[in-house]
Amino acid sequence: xxxxxxxxxxxxxxxxxxxxxxxxxxxxxxxxxxxxxxxxxxxxxxxxxxxxxxxxxxxxxxxxxxxxxxxxxxxxxxxxxxxxxxxxxxxxxxxxxxxxxxxxxxxxxxxxxxxxxxxxxxxxxxxxxxxxxxxxxxxxxxxxxxxxxxxxxxxxxxxxxxxxxxxxxxxxxxxxxxxxxxxxxxxxxxxxxxxxxxxxxxxxxxxxxxxxxxxxxxxxxxxxxxxxxxxxxxxxxxxxxxxxxxxxxxxxxxxxxxxxxxxxxxxxxxxxxxxxxxxxxxxxxxxxxxxxxxxxxxxxxxx
Amino acid sequence: xxxxxxxxxxxxxxxxxxxxxxxxxxxxxxxxxxxxxxxxxxxxxxxxxxxxxxxxxxxxxxxxxxxxxxxxxxxxxxxxxxxxxxxxxxxxxxxxxxxxxxxxxxxxxxxxxxxxxxxxxxxxxxxxxxxxxxxxxxxxxxxxxxxxxxxxxxxxxxxxxxxxxxxxxxxxxxxxxxxxxxxxxxxxxxxxxxxxxxxxxxxxxxxxxxxxxxxxxxxxxxxxxxxxxxxxxxxxxxxxxxxxxxxxxxxxxxxxxxxxxxxxxxxxxxxxxxxxxxxxxxxxxxxxxxxxxxxxxxxxxxxxxxxxxxxxxxxxxxxxxxxxxxxxxxxxxxxxxxxxxxxxxxxxxxxx
Numbered sequence: 001x002x003x004x005x006x007x008x009x010x011x012x013x014x015x016x017x018x019x020x021x022x023x024x025x026x027x028x029x030x031x032x033x034x035x036x037x038x039x040x041x042x043x044x045x046x047x048x049x050x051x052x053x054x055x056x057x058x059x060x061x062x063x064x065x066x067x068x069x070x071x072x073x074x075x076x077x078x079x080x081x082x083x084x085x086x087x088x089x090x091x092x093x094x095x096x097x098x099x100x101x102x103x104x105x106x107x108x109x110x111x112x113x114x115x116x117x118x119x120x121x122x123x124x125x126x127x128x129x130x131x132x133x134x135x136x137x138x139x140x141x142x143x144x145x146x147x148x149x150x151x152x153x154x155x156x157x158x159x160x161x162x163x164x165x166x167x168x169x170x171x172x173x174x175x176x177x178x179x180x181x182x183x184x185x186x187x188x189x190x191x192x193x194x195x196x197x198x199x200x201x202x203x204x205x206x207x208x209x210x211x212x213x214x215x216x217x218x219x220x221x222x223x224x225x226x227x228x229x230x231x232x233x234x235x236x237x238x239x240x241x242x243x244x245x246x247x248x249x250x251x252x253x254x255x256x257x258x259x260x261x262x263x264x265x266x267x268x269x270x271x272x273x274x275x276x277x278x279x280x281x282x283x284x285x286x287x288x289x290x291x292x293x294x295x296x297x298x299x300x301x302x303x
Numbered sequence: 304x305x306x307x308x309x310x311x312x313x314x315x316x317x318x319x320x321x322x323x324x325x326x327x328x329x330x331x332x333x334x335x336x337x338x339x340x341x342x343x344x345x346x347x348x349x350x351x352x353x354x355x356x357x358x359x360x361x362x363x364x365x366x367x368x369x370x371x372x373x374x375x376x377x378x379x380x381x382x383x384x385x386x387x388x389x390x391x392x393x394x395x396x397x398x399x400x401x402x403x404x405x406x407x408x409x410x411x412x413x414x415x416x417x418x419x420x421x422x423x424x425x426x427x428x429x430x431x432x433x434x435x436x437x438x439x440x441x442x443x444x445x446x447x448x449x450x451x452x453x454x455x456x457x458x459x460x461x462x463x464x465x466x467x468x469x470x471x472x473x474x475x476x477x478x479x480x481x482x483x484x485x486x487x488x489x490x491x492x493x494x495x496x497x498x499x500x501x502x503x504x505x506x507x508x509x510x511x512x513x514x515x516x517x518x519x520x521x522x523x524x525x526x527x528x529x530x531x532x533x534x535x536x537x538x539x540x541x542x543x544x545x546x547x548x549x550x551x552x553x554x555x556x557x558x559x560x561x562x563x564x565x566x567x568x569x570x571x572x573x574x575x576x577x578x579x580x581x582x583x584x585x586x587x588x589x590x591x592x593x594x595x596x597x598x599x600x601x602x603x604x605x606x607x608x609x610x611x612x613x614x615x616x617x618x619x620x621x622x623x624x625x626x627x628x629x630x631x632x633x634x635x636x637x638x639x640x641x642x643x644x645x646x647x648x649x650x651x652x653x654x655x
Contacts, residue, residue: 100531107528110524112536112541114521
């Protein structure tokens with residue numbers, strides 16, 4: 001086990017050992033081992049249907065695992081609700097972020113946890129706290145009174161992260177935080193992931209983009225069809241290998257052939273197949289990965 | 304392997320070119336009530352010019368009285384709409400409250416106050432049932448309350464006929480407690496020679512309380528949130544069901560209050576009245592800037608919307624126009640207000 005930072009706790013904040021989940025006779029997740037400690041980012045990579053959501057739901061307390069063990073700070077747990085997970089310091093930032101677009105940033109920040117002064121809300125204090133917390137995460141908002149819907153996708157993501165941090169999260173689960181973002185915005189969010197790590201939090205970063213995962217991750221768990229297909233520390237794998245594993249080269253090729261076969265009977269599908277083939281070629285599966293030295297925010301190709 | 308994203312550097316303050324300081328006027332323009340306020344001023348000026356009787360202080364008092372009888376229910380209807388729901392049964396619930404209070408006190412020879420309290424329980428129960436059905440079934444409140452609207456409407460007619468053998472209730476003006484209750488719900492007083500109905504004061508009070516709750520308390524935060532995004536508010540721990548049921552019960556409360564006013568102002572109640580008023584409450588809220596989809600709006604706006612309704616309603620009479628045209632004007636007003644609100648909101652959001 002390689003750990004990048006020396007953490008104060010010996011036991012990792014979250015540890016799954018050989019965990020699995022069946023829905024009736026359907027095996028949604030099988031044999032997953034994963035851990036995250038403070039000041040560490042564990043990335044979970046996988047394509048659609050790989051079992052990422054099932055995994056998050058187990059950690060977040062929406063579902064319970066049916067196999068293996070789930071430990072929080074060395075203690076075996078089985079959460080019955082997201083509230084219980086939250087009480088253990090495990091906060092999840094979902095893709096939809098759980099924000100109300102028309103409401104001001106500060107109202108969103110404290111929604112459900114309003115600070116009260118007698119019967120009224122401590123509005124000045126809440127505005128100040130929200131502004132400060134966001135500043136600590138590196139977001140300098142001119143006006144916390146603006147509706148959160150007017151912020152960019154990256155900023156919204158960061159408000160959701162800052163909110164989780166403020167309300168005592170020790171472990172952050174980020175569900176595809178960069179999926180719907182442009183290249184630049186994704187870079188901004190990655191910075192905040194680092195920021196959260198620097199503040200001593202453990203982060204579980206779910207993504208399907210190895211170019212987003214590799215720069216920030218300390219460990220990488222790859223999922224495919226509900227199974228772990230690899231669990232690596234950073235020094236055990238390169239970006240190129242990660243990309244190759246992630247794209248699952250052989251499988252993609254097979255899919256291309258299948259699409260082509262159908263395409264013979266259906267002209268519309270043929271177009272799809274051609275476009276898909278083109279995309280696979282562009283992804284450069286098995287070929288050389290995109291050059292690293294091109295550096296910085298423009299590098300990761302948008303998904 | 305070097306990193307591809309330069310995560311070390313703090314984010315550049317690159318937003319400056321996009322955010323100009325908003326002027327006070329711009330801030331004012333971004334308020335939900337602004338469209339209604341502009342509309343109210345225009346309509347006031349039009350009637351002021353074309354209808355000389357409209358200029359009298361006593362006319363204004365009458366207009367305010369009419370406005371208040373629609374404005375009081377509109378307070379809660381606006382809150383409910385901000386919370387993302389509708390209540391089509393509000394109009395007939397007003398009538399139910401008045402009927403229940405009247406019949407309970409008359410039939411049981413009880414004090415008027417007994418009827419008043421029983422009516423409150425009934426009105427809150429109607430609100431609770433509406434809210435409970437909406438949150439438990441997930442059926443849109445438009446449909447749920449459409450159903451309860453017809454049910455309550457039928458009950459009003461049928462039960463009244465059953466109890467009194469008539470389409471209206473008996474005169475309750477000589478029952479004990481009538482005078483005292485009338486003081487609370489339907490009295491009037493004169494200020495500078497102008498008779499002011501007490502409902503105006505109640506209306507102002509309700510608007511102030513509702514605005515305070517909406518903007519200053521955590522409950523208000525929750526109301527905006529459940530209307531703006533129900534799944535999000537649930538995810539962060541807002542008690543969604545309680546908030547929505549509470550809002551429906553608030554509508555029940557104002558329906559009760561309005562019903563009490565009708566009862567003590569007219570002594571008897573016709574069982575068929577109140578149908579269609581629910582739309583006027585909704586019109587007031589929408590004209591006042593409440594978003595049909597929830598999450599945005601203002602109680603003060605709804606009050607201005609009710610005032611616009613009152614002005615138009617009475618102004619047509621003062622101007623000597625054919626009152627048959629009233630509903631045409633009301634509809635046109637509603638469409639105009641919606642267009643204006645849309646335009647202003649888009650501008651306000653774009654200018655940020």
